[in-house]
Structures are given as C-alpha cells and as structure tokens.
Amino acid sequence: MSKRSFNKDMLDDRNGSTDFADSVLSVNTLQQFAVTKKRCLSFHGEKITNVVEGTTSHIGLEEEAVETQSLWKRFYKLECELNAALRNIVVPNNITHVYNPLEYASNLHCAYLRKFLNGPKSVVFVGMNPGPNGMGQTGVPFGNITTVRNEMALSGSVQQPVSVHEKRPVFGLECTVEEPSGARLWSLFKKLAGGSLSIFAEKCFVHNFCPLICYDKAGRNITPNELKVR
Structure with missing residues (x-):
C-alpha cells in the first residue's frame, strides 16, 4: 500500500456515506461536535487499528x-483536522x-508529541481542556512552565491567539505563573515512575480531550462543563 493510499484510507469515511472532513467541518455547535464521529488511532500487536464508530480496519x-x-x-x-x-x-x-x-x-505542542508519543502506549490519561497557565502557555497538556522547560527539556516558540x-x-x-494542577500531576507521574518522566512516557501518554480555552468578558476561565449550548 502506498503512502498516498494509506493517507486516503485514513481520511475517507469507512461507511461510504459522508466524507470525514465534510462531516466534521459541518459542525456549528459544541454539542454537535461532541457527538460527531471522529477518527482515532490505536495499536494492537503488529497491526495499526483505525477505528470509526466501531468499524475497524487493519x-x-x-x-x-x-x-x-x-x-x-x-x-x-488528526488534531489539525478537528481544529478546523x-x-x-x-x-x-x-x-x-x-x-x-x-x-x-503548535511548535511546543509538536515537540511534546515527538518526545512523548514516540510509539504505542498502554495508558492514556485524559484531561478536560487546557489551563490558562499550563497548556494555554505551552501547548503541553497540564504543562506548567517548570515541568515543560526543566523536566521535559522542551523548547520552542509560542505565538499569540487570534x-x-x-x-x-x-x-x-517566559510565563512566570505556574499551573498548580500541572505541577501536581506531572510531579506525581514522575514519582510513580521512579523519578523519570522518560520512564513514564514508555507506557503512558497525557492528552486533553478539548483543546479550547474559553474566557468571558471578565477573563474568567469557562470550562467545557460550564458551557451552555444554545
């Protein structure tokens, strides 16, 4: 199978009814996005499994x-497609x-993926969405500055939101405020892995389900569970 045909198979709807990109891009509310079918990748033994609503191909x-x-x-x-x-x-x-x-x-986020998603994982820890002083600054899930810079040894440029x-x-x-939840979580992972995040990353991966941070007029962080869909 060629690389081109592989990529096409990854993006085509297995059910043949609606193109994956079209089905996702037609979303116009958070609620609709939540129930829209999405692709995910997982590894089982010596095969790559491409899963779409229970339909599996190897x-x-x-x-x-x-x-x-x-x-x-x-x-x-896949993240970029869902971002669209x-x-x-x-x-x-x-x-x-x-x-x-x-x-x-994206620069720092890709540095994180390159280092911590370098192969199949047995355990995935899923967070809700970015924190203002964690992933909101670094692009790394629960990524408080000290952990990202010193423990993960990641570097990269960060632009500005629209x-x-x-x-x-x-x-x-350059942010001087630490994300408390990130400091606690990554410190725990490091401790459980015998003092090394590299050992932790051999079997585990951390990901946020929703990549968005929503602020109201006062600058209050409105988490996904607080959003009221019209």
Missing part, C-alpha cells in the same frame, strides 16, 4: 514502516475570547 506495519515510526505526526494531523472543525463552532454569548494552544503553541484577552496574556515559556 494495516500491516510491515507495509507502512515509515508511518509506524511517525505516530505523533499522524496524531497531530472547531473554528466553526458557535460559542455561548457570554464567551468573548477562545484560545486554541494547538494552533498558536484575539487576546487583556487579562489573559500569553508568554509561552
């Missing part, structure tokens, strides 16, 4: 050795600013 690793070595790139490509869909959502009236660190902090709330500036790795 692609032998021996046929796609290059793709196997670039799991993080394929994962990031998220640009079309309609947020509640009380939301004045929406940040997506997967876009403006529209910046005056009370929620983005400084990237």
